[in-house]
Amino acid sequence: MKINFNKLLFVLLWIPVISVFAQETLLKNANKNFNNLAYRDAIDGYKSIIKNGEGSLEVYQKLADAYYFNADLENAARWYERMIENKNKLEKQGDSINNFDIEYYFRAAQSYKFLKEYDKADQLIKKVNEAIPNDSRVKYLINNPDYLDDIELQSGRYEIKNLSKNSAYTDFAPSIYKDQLVFSSSRKVRKSISRKNKWTEQPYLNLFSGIMNDSTGISFPLEFSKELNSRFNESTSFFSKDGVTVYFTRNNIIKPKINKDSTGINRLRIFRARLNDKFTWSDLEDLPFNNDHYSVAHPVLNADESKLYFVSDMPGGYGMSDIYVVDILENGTFGIPKNLGSAINTEGRDTFPFISTNGFLYFSSDGHLGLGGLDIFASNLKDTTDVKVYNVGKPVNSTSDDVTFVINDTTRKGYFASNRPGGRGDDDIYSFQEVKPLITDCMGKIKVILKDKRTGEIIKDAVIEIRDENKELLYYSITDTSGAFSFEVDCNNKNYEIIVNKENYNPLSKMLRTTREVTDLSEELQLESLAPEKGVDLAKLLALKPIYFASNKALILGKTAEELNKIVEFMKKYTSLQIEIGSHTDSRGSDAYNLKLSTKRATSTANYIISKGVDSSRVKSKGYGETVLINKCGNGVKCNKQEHQLNRRSEFIVISN
Missing domain, CATH: 3.30.1330.60 (OmpA-like domain)
Structure with missing residues (x-):
């Protein structure tokens, strides 16, 4: 057999070129899917590249992110770990790493929390601190290292139940409308509809509703409104008290046009509709602060319906998504949206607000300290000067994403959604009954008595200083004739240093820690005299x-x-x-x-x-x-x-x- 060596050489030379070209094509397509939020397709592409032995730091980053943004935190943790190993290896080799986003460490930390590997997560958050010392998420951890104890204290306040009418798809965003529970679901509306969202590989979201009841949660749900549902996503509805106005989130579709931003992404917008005399929804209105270049979503009204709260990733915010508020004027028009500020919003995702009738904001966040993924938090909007945010605790919160919390302030019943393990679908709706109130501000008292260590006698006229964890002076006093002093403290797991000085005695420093379980502390401090020992002349x-x-x-x-x-x-x-x-x-x-x-x-x-x-x-x-x-x-x-x-x-x- 005669072999054409020139042809063989040509083929052998071109094999690596073809291989490189194929890998570049795979990466290009995977990145395109990633940028278009088609995370399922992007995952397949990146895994193929890694399987072929061509995994780069960028591939590991985007594969982990694709899992993260698709709420698969278990796989996200796995690939973020591979990403960190790859980064460390490159650094040891002396390779320069350009434009490494420190946010990857934070996402990895959130993923580790899903696996309950909290120590590993906290170490990564501290790495964020080394790069971005002003990051609020890091400050929360440093200022409250015992945050898991705080969450545990709030836990056990709810009894929860998975709704029997959850589907095998995504069910979330419950909203109460008269005697109905309106929610968003990717279950099929009609057999003829089979369009899929490339992000989730499920049908697009539509609004459904069912009659609320105590036995199954809701009756068999049906499509809520053909007038409101479209070929793309509808979710997070909220209704006025009179039931004639609805606000909801939809993709940026103003018939017949599908609008995309400069990156090719179809953003979210808030729409308003009204119930007409024929009891159908009409007068669909695109809200004036919507924008083709960023998303505006998840609307809710406050109790008197004078304000609309929503979420946006508009420029000028603090993180990936922030919560905003806008005034609704008497003529139905809107004022200028305002960011709720850094006490609520973080560098992460702050989203899905709900305002209770007593003025509490409930929202989901992965920037505040939580169990993993998105946790649900509460904050009293009436506290405008000293804003505090509370994790509502388990079992409402889990290591997964817990979102779209709504509550009736009278019955203390409500609903939320979660993608935690054990559900019927990707996201399930849960009902709950609150059995204990949220533990908010807590003031306690520390009482201290000074005595001579040897004689047991009361020591009066001693100088007392109380300092906080940052050595800031909080309290200064002199003990009375009973040798006692007392002071009020915040009992939200705080450390206080008591410093005692008295002439002819050794100075004394004592650390005390308050907890919400023990609000009043009584402490006897004994001072050692500087008097000479027995036998001294x-x-x-x-x-x-x-x-x-x-x-x-x-x-x-x-x-x-x-x-x-x-x-x-x-x-x-x-x-x-x-x-x-x-x-x-x-x-x-x-x-x-x-x-x-x-x-x-x-x-x-x-x-x-x-x-x-x-x-x-x-x-x-x-x-x-x-x-x-x-x-x-x-x-x-x-x-x-x-x-x-x-x-x-x-x-x-x-x-x-």
Whole structure:
């Protein structure tokens, strides 16, 4: 067989070129699907590229993102981990990595939370802090490292039930309309309709409704309105109290035109319609703040219907999507939309608002601290100066996406949706009954009593400082005659440092932590005195000059009084101190005489100290005569004057401190 080597060489040379071209085509198509939100198709493309051994950092990033944005956090976590491994490998090799978006770390952290790997998630959020120290999501974690305890405290307040009429598709966005539950679903409206959303690979969303009941949640649902439903998505409806106006979300379709932005994406818009005399929905109105270049979605009204709240990714926001509010004027027109601010909105997704009649905003967020995915949060809109956001806890929240919360403030019943495991479809609607109220602001009291550690006596006039976790001074006071002080604290799992200073005592610092379970704390703090130990001679400690008496006398002379006044001041400083005054003589003279003389001198010294205001119970005296000599100069021993003088001394021995 004759082989044409030129042809063979040509083929072999072109095989890698064809392979590279095929990979580039795969990547181009996958990226196109990704950018068009066709995440299912994008996933298939990226996985094929990786299977062929051509996985790059970009491919891992977009594959993980495709799973993340399709709410498949388990697979997202897997591929974000591969992405991080790939990034670390490239950095070790010295390769430069351009334009790595730190947001990938945050999405990976959210995915790890779904797997309940909270430590791993928190470590990634701290990496975000290294790159973006002002990120609010990081600040929430740093300021509240025990956020899981807070969530646990709010947990158990709801009894939930999966609605039996959920489908195998997506069911979410419940809204109450008269005696009906209106919701969004991708279940088929009619057999003839088979168009699929490339994002989810399910039929497009439409509005359905069923009569609410206590047994199954709702009766068998039917299409809510042929006038409102279109060939594309309709969702998140909200009705006026009189039932004649509906706001809802729809793709950017104004018949017969399908509008797309510059990237080819069909954005979301809010529409308003009214119920006519024939009880059909008409007068469809495209709201004036809709825009072809960004989405405006998920409308809800406040209790008096003077404001419309909605979600948008319009420029100038804080994150991927923010919650906005706009005034509805008396003539039905709208004011200028305003962002709800950084206390509510984060760098992540803040979405699906609902306003209860008592003025609470309920919304879903993956920027505030949660269990994973989108969690449901509550905030009192009446608190305009100190805005606080509360995770509503389990079982409403889970490690999955939990969204579209609505509640009746009278019955405390409501609905929400979740894509948690164990449901009937991709997203299911759950009913709930609130059995315990939300735990909001909580003030407690800490009462502290100061005592001497040794004696147990009350310590008054001590200086007290209370500082927060950031060392900011919150409270300053002086203990009263009972040695006590108290102060009010926020009992939302806060740390407080108590700093105590008192003259003649060692300073004391004590950390106390408040919780919502224990709102009032009582603490006894014991201070250690700086008083000298037992057995210490104050004469040596204070470096007193020798205490001299006239020959054979016990009178206190001027220079002696000056030295004794130092003892008086010291004992007034240390009010628990007790001493024994010991007077000693030399061996000259009889033993009996010397004992008698030393006793007189000790008594005279004690009386002087007592006369200067020191309590008599704190001063004891004893004459030792020549019984405790400090050298060899006893009876019959020849010593010089200086040697005998060493034995003539007064000692002030601490016997109690």
